[in-house]
Amino acid sequence: xxxxxxxxxxxxxxxxxxxxxxxxxxxxxxxxxxxxxxxxxxxxxxxxxxxxxxxxxxxxxxxxxxxxxxxxxxxxxxxxxxxxxxxxxxxxxxxxxxxxxxxxxxxxxxxxxxxxxxxxxxxxxxxxxxxxxxxxxxxxxxxxxxxxxxxxxxxxxxxxxxxxxxxxxxxxxxxxxxxxxxxxxxxxxxxxxxxxxxxxxxxxxxxxxxxxxxxxxxxxxxxxxxxxxxxxxxxxxxxxxxxxxxxxxxxxxxxxxxxxxxxxxxxxxxxxxxxxxxxxxxxxxxxxxxxxxxxxxx
Amino acid sequence: xxxxxxxxxxxxxxxxxxxxxxxxxxxxxxxxxxxxxxxxxxxxxxxxxxxxxxxxxxxxxxxxxxxxxxxxxxxxxxxxxxxxxxxxxxxxxxxxxxxxxxxxxxxxxxxxxxxxxxxxxxxxxxxxxxxxxxxxxxxxxxxxxxxxxxxxxxxxxxxxxxxxxxxxxxxxxxxxxxxxxxxxxxxxxxxxxxxxxxxxxxxxxxxxxxxxxxxxxxxxxxxxxxxxxxxxxxxxxxxxxxxxxxxxxxxxxxxxxxxxxxxxxxxxxxxxxxxxxxxxxxxxxxxxxxxxxxxxxxxxxxxxxxxxxxxxxxxxxxxxxxxxxxxxxxxxxxxxxxxxxxxxxxxxxxxxxxxxxxxxxxxxxxxxxxxxxxxxxxxxxxxxxxxxxxxxxxxxxxxxxxxxxxxxxxxxxxxxxxxxxxxxxxxxxxxxxxxxx
Numbered sequence: 001x002x003x004x005x006x007x008x009x010x011x012x013x014x015x016x017x018x019x020x021x022x023x024x025x026x027x028x029x030x031x032x033x034x035x036x037x038x039x040x041x042x043x044x045x046x047x048x049x050x051x052x053x054x055x056x057x058x059x060x061x062x063x064x065x066x067x068x069x070x071x072x073x074x075x076x077x078x079x080x081x082x083x084x085x086x087x088x089x090x091x092x093x094x095x096x097x098x099x100x101x102x103x104x105x106x107x108x109x110x111x112x113x114x115x116x117x118x119x120x121x122x123x124x125x126x127x128x129x130x131x132x133x134x135x136x137x138x139x140x141x142x143x144x145x146x147x148x149x150x151x152x153x154x155x156x157x158x159x160x161x162x163x164x165x166x167x168x169x170x171x172x173x174x175x176x177x178x179x180x181x182x183x184x185x186x187x188x189x190x191x192x193x194x195x196x197x198x199x200x201x202x203x204x205x206x207x208x209x210x211x212x213x214x215x216x217x218x219x220x221x222x223x224x225x226x227x228x229x230x231x232x233x234x235x236x237x238x239x240x241x242x243x244x245x246x247x248x249x250x251x252x253x254x255x256x257x258x259x260x261x262x263x264x265x266x267x268x269x270x271x272x273x274x275x276x277x278x279x280x281x282x283x284x285x286x287x288x289x290x291x292x293x294x295x296x297x298x
Numbered sequence: 299x300x301x302x303x304x305x306x307x308x309x310x311x312x313x314x315x316x317x318x319x320x321x322x323x324x325x326x327x328x329x330x331x332x333x334x335x336x337x338x339x340x341x342x343x344x345x346x347x348x349x350x351x352x353x354x355x356x357x358x359x360x361x362x363x364x365x366x367x368x369x370x371x372x373x374x375x376x377x378x379x380x381x382x383x384x385x386x387x388x389x390x391x392x393x394x395x396x397x398x399x400x401x402x403x404x405x406x407x408x409x410x411x412x413x414x415x416x417x418x419x420x421x422x423x424x425x426x427x428x429x430x431x432x433x434x435x436x437x438x439x440x441x442x443x444x445x446x447x448x449x450x451x452x453x454x455x456x457x458x459x460x461x462x463x464x465x466x467x468x469x470x471x472x473x474x475x476x477x478x479x480x481x482x483x484x485x486x487x488x489x490x491x492x493x494x495x496x497x498x499x500x501x502x503x504x505x506x507x508x509x510x511x512x513x514x515x516x517x518x519x520x521x522x523x524x525x526x527x528x529x530x531x532x533x534x535x536x537x538x539x540x541x542x543x544x545x546x547x548x549x550x551x552x553x554x555x556x557x558x559x560x561x562x563x564x565x566x567x568x569x570x571x572x573x574x575x576x577x578x579x580x581x582x583x584x585x586x587x588x589x590x591x592x593x594x595x596x597x598x599x600x601x602x603x604x605x606x607x608x609x610x611x612x613x614x615x616x617x618x619x620x621x622x623x624x625x626x627x628x629x630x631x632x633x634x635x636x637x638x639x640x641x642x643x644x645x646x647x648x649x650x651x652x653x654x655x656x657x658x659x660x661x662x663x664x665x666x667x668x669x670x671x672x673x674x675x676x677x678x679x680x681x682x683x684x685x686x687x688x689x690x691x692x693x694x695x696x697x698x699x700x701x702x703x704x705x706x707x708x709x710x711x712x713x714x715x716x717x718x719x720x721x722x723x724x725x726x727x728x729x730x731x732x733x734x735x
Contacts, residue, residue: 048430049409050405050430051408051432052430052431068731070728070731071732135569136566136567136568137568137569138569153566153567155566156566156567156713158709158715243399243402244705244706245706246709247710247713248706248707248709248715249706263402263406264405265699266405266430
């Protein structure tokens with residue numbers, strides 16, 4: 001028992017510590033923990049906020065409703081498809097870009113800056129520019145047709161619209177991860193490459209057997225952040241479809257659906273339930289990913 | 299090491315939770331800041347009041363929220379407001395414009411108790427807000443002098459519910475057929491089409507490598523009266539009824555014009571922003587659009603030589619759509635009397651005359667329409683004529699859901715990805731499923 005008793009000076013130390021932390025603790029409580037708890041509460045209620053505010057506790061009704069909500073299922077399918085394509089593509093692209101920039105080319109500093117520019121652009125501006133290029137008579141179709149390739153109705157064809165968003169997003173986010181890879185690459189000791197040289201390894205073998213394995217922890221990080229970011233796709237599909245998720249629900253993502261239920265359909269409870277479910281899905285995906293990575297290390 | 303990883307995992311998790319949850323709770327955060335700003339507003343108003351005591355009456359600020367689609371519209375609107383402020387010097391009107399997603403913003407403000415005293419409300423969205431009980435009924439404010447019977451019945455009825463009036467239509471717009479006179483001349487067509495069959499025939503003649511004969515806007519808001527032109531009903535008992543054979547039969551020609559006959563296309567097909575853009579850039583020779591096009595054409599495409607006629611008859615009957623927007627009052631407003639004065643002026647004969655003299659929208663009062671001299675104007679005539687038989691774009695609380703499901707599925711049938719029957723079945727099923735929840 002005596003162990004737990006704090007001396008006066010220890011108490012003062014602790015008090016001081018908490019005092020210094022109090023702004024952060026307060027901010028976290030109000031803007032992070034509070035909203036999370038409130039969202040959990042909302043998820044189990046039928047909520048009406050417009051006019052007569054009412055909360056009606058409905059147990060798991062909001063969650064069971066998802067099973068029969070076709071738009072929720074479509075949104076989840078679209079989002080999952082998006083994650084499965086975008087995460088590997090942007091990770092590989094980032095790695096390749098980083099490796100080329102680390103190879104000691106002339107003017108590579110300039111290339112680093114140029115590659116990084118898409119990440120600095122605000123996503124709204126980016127979407128506007130891409131929507132303009134994606135027009136049926138826009139830049140991309142003009143280039144495609146001039147080299148004899150088929151053209152697409154990038155924004156209005158349901159089978160292409162989500163892919164258009166994927167291309168745009170890969171282009172915009174890969175450089176961000178490229179920078180992370182670049183930092184990690186510079187941490188790999190030259191002696192390993194020298195040793196590989198002595199063993200007569202080719203450039204590709206060096207990349208595959210030295211660079212890639214040593215970057216594995218960074219790859220884990222990049223993939224997790226990528227999964228989280230892509231599951232939360234919202235702004236691009238919102239702007240692309242004017243908030244509707246069309247054409248034919250092809251750009252409807254889970255977060256866009258949450259937005260629609262919360263702000264257009266005034267069903268805050270169901271929207272919160274969807275948000276909680278999405279958080280759980282991402283959590284599970286993250287844990288699976290970490291588990292896989294750990295197995296590899298053993 | 300193990301533990302550190304666990305903690306990192308938790309870190310990721312909280313980031314995720316925060317990200318998703320904050321999306322859902324965005325409005326709560328906003329409320330706080332909004333309230334704070336509002337507190338400041340009242341503060342400044344009070345000091346102003348003290349300074350301007352010489353009027354004898356206390357100065358009041360009434361907030362008005364709406365949307366403006368063009369600088370010209372803004373100018374005329376400000377003129378109308380200025381006329382009001384001249385007549386009621388003690389009332390200041392604070393105009394605030396919501397640029398995008400008007401209803402989402404308005405609803406969120408209503409939830410937070412921060413909505414303006416008076417706001418625009420589309421007839422299409424009105425039943426939802428009336429049901430929610432956030433609007434102030436207007437019956438008790440209306441005087442005999444205001445002459446409420448002067449409003450066109452179908453327009454004002456869109457804002458009646460439970461025996462009370464919840465908004466006054468500020469103006470109206472209808473649809474008519476715009477046709478490019480030069481294209482008609484080139485193709486040797488002498489007069490604009492009278493019937494739908496004639497129109498399809500002309501569209502075929504007019505279509506060439508650079509343009510389509512007919513531009514098609516695929517919104518339910520535009521197609522509603524066409525869909526009902528063969529005796530079907532699109533909405534029955536507040537539920538979608540798209541699978542009615544008469545509805546499908548009426549919509550089929552629209553889809554066929556694009557996919558079978560290849561004489562029509564939507565603005566998106568040719569990379570145009572909207573119908574006006576498509577018609578103005580001469581990528582469609584005919585298009586059904588509203589009276590808002592007149593000002594747009596004058597501004598953006600003054601060289602296009604066009605004419606306007608009533609929409610061609612289907613089954614020997616005329617049909618068109620009418621859209622209307624009301625001024626409605628916030629039930630939580632603290633200055634309802636002054637808010638009413640504003641609505642009374644804006645929808646009264648004098649205010650409406652100033653506003654509709656812009657030609658951007660048609661008056662919703664018969665007496666004002668009669669006084670305006672544009673009844674003789676060949677360009678405006680089809681719109682005025684149309685008002686007498688138009689279907690008003692308004693139904694009941696579920697129309698927004700019905701509308702969004704229609705658009706989603708119809709667009710895929712329009713693109714030829716599925717047949718119209720399949721699309722309408724799917725749209726009806728999903729819409730009614732959503733309604734029951």
